[in-house]
Amino acid sequence: MNPTRKRRLIIVLLVILAAATAGGLGVYALQQNMNYLFTPSQVQSGQASGHRTFRLGGMVKAGSIQRSDKSLKVTFTVVDAGGAMPVEYTGILPDLFRDNQSVIATGHMDDAHFIATEVLAKHDATYMPKELKDAMAKAHANKKIEDAAAAQDKMP
């Protein structure tokens, strides 16, 4: 092998190595940071069991917001058409957080509670995030099928 070819070979190998490293790191980072969005009914049907952290989306149930006297701890319930999930959060809630507002909380499950580390409410009062709308519509559709089968409605 002549020197020029050898040098080219080394360069090509280095580029491949660098690309592989970059690709591997990218995939790793992506896997670590992919957050799935579930609605309360999806969580209760066990779809979120494989994920440690995920995002919980739904509406804040009217009258469910309770603040602690001593600290910044807040508890509230997030509901969709077919389920409800109690959420616990410590900190300051966003401006638009209120009853019947669509929210997305990031966090993890602790027994039957969802411990949120971040809570987002959308800036426009009438605006529901498209992804949340879709997810809730889907949950609603599933629920209807289940309802038809079980001939009962758990929602008050």
Added chain:
Amino acid sequence: MTPELGQLALILALLLALAQGVLPLIGAWRGNRALMAVARPAAAGQAVFVAMAFGILVWAFLHFDFSVQYVADNSNLALPWYYRIAAVWGAHEGSLLLWILILNVWTVALAAFSQKLPEVFASRVLAVMGLVAVGFLAFIIFTSDPFGRLLPMPGDGADLNPVLQDPGMTFHPPVLYMGYVGFSVAFAFSIAALLGGELEQAWVRWARPWTNVAWAFLTLGIVAGSWWAYAELGWGGWWFWDPVENASFMPWLVGLALIHAQAVTEKRGSLRAWTILLSIFAFSLSLLGTFLVRSGVLTSVHAFASDPRRGIFILAFLTIVVGGSLLLYALRAPKVAGGKSFQLLSRETLLLIGNLMFTVAAAMVLLGTLFPLIGDALNMGRISVGPPYFGFLFPLLMLPVVLLMPFGPFLRWGHGDAAAMKSLLLRVSVAAVACAIIAAFFVHGQIKAIVGVAAGVWITVGVLLYAYKRWREAPRGRRYPAEMAGMLLAHFGMAVFVAGVLLSESLSVSSDVRMAPGQTQNIGGYDLRFDGVQRTTGPNWRADQGVISVTRNGSQVTMMRPQKRTYAGDRVQTESAVDAGFTRDLYVALGEPMDAGNIQGAWSLRLYYKPFIRWIWGGGLLMMLGGLVCATDRRFRIKRVAGAAYGNDLLAQESRA
């Protein structure tokens, strides 16, 4: 009646844009000078009509013409006049109109400053600009008409989104668009070069100042956006890896690569094809950015409700621009390859590594930003990619750039001198390590902060040593040509930026607390006493305003007044109070009353102590300044390029082809 005139003006502008986009191209191809001469007057005419349309929309906002749907949706009687002007670009339709207006500003500037360019080349460049304008004008006219009527006319309008009612917002979009659209000039130059199969690399020299200016504007726009998010969103962060921020950051990264690649191509002739490819990517990402932000494809603070027709149009437009230019590139690029060879240790190699890192970083950001769409298409469920993905990969990719930065200017083109590099390495390392050790005593052993100081010193010493070398070696008056001064300034800006980021990220203190009136919290050596909340009102809002008096070692520093504003329609917006300083910011935002309804009582408050955060924006401004200074270099002024002879030459060449 006037809004219809606006629409008419847009249609006329579209026709002129068609003339500007098509006729000069035919002229350049056929060697018809009359057709080529259409470019400039058509561009001027188009600019007049677009400016007219824009003026009419501004007028409608200033005069509360709520019979125009867009005006009624985005302003009301209580909105002050300056925010009514800002409301023009507060939503989708108007921001597109602003885009096209700015495109026309660039086109007119280009038409004015390209008088000395070879006629064929200049007409091709202007034609490409015309074609871009055709796409945007058609988009506005067919899918996003800002002049649509609303009948019957409502008595009052809705309101501009309260997050947008901030001085930063009047300023941020136009500047950002100046940057986005500015890349269309580099794009037009590249396409023109491909079309003509330019063998000379002179066109790169003509394109350079335009690219630099566009990049500088984009930098300023991003800095303004970051500052706005910091001051307005109430989270105290300066960068969130939000899809919209990413949308402006991708063209910035590619533009950065482009600036450096153009320098190589202009001076050495190598990397020509790469430079062309980068110009195509920079502009395509600008387009993508414009559409991502306002089309509502991605869920984000900035996105507005979308209309499927718009999505299809956008997709088609992007496909034509990206696909068409890449096809042209594939057909013509082999023709423009060439240039001087270089060794492994040379300035070219370092610039190439930098280029590689910037483009890979842009690709990484692109993947993370679009991944939710991909996941959706592949039925993987609703996914979002968290900020840690970017926060992990981006610094990793920038590490080699920061490490190699001091060496770039010292290396010679073609082949570098290893011994000189070793002595430079020794000097910058000693300086960086020494400063890091000193810093370690002040930052309580925070590794990130120490690294920040070391990185800042590493780059700064490199810049200073190079400035000194020029001072010693070059003759008076030729020591710091504008191009070099700009480079040094921008590199120094990078040092300030890196140090600011790492120091503020590691040394920030934040706490969310519950405070009753009279209570005091200590944060970062400052005592913040909460003096309760009062009611106050503004032009179109009422607010609960907290008073916090700040003392340090017993002496008064400042009074801070954070607000929680309520706008029309019960829209609540936190207005944080910031006490800015060279070495630290104090930042206070109101949460909510602990006992709902009783504003006199205890509140939840968000308190931040943010050291060196201003350095982040300071560094960005220095980079912008560097870009602008660079563009003023005398070398870039176009001398009449062998006059008509060169043009005729090209014509002859063309007709043979």
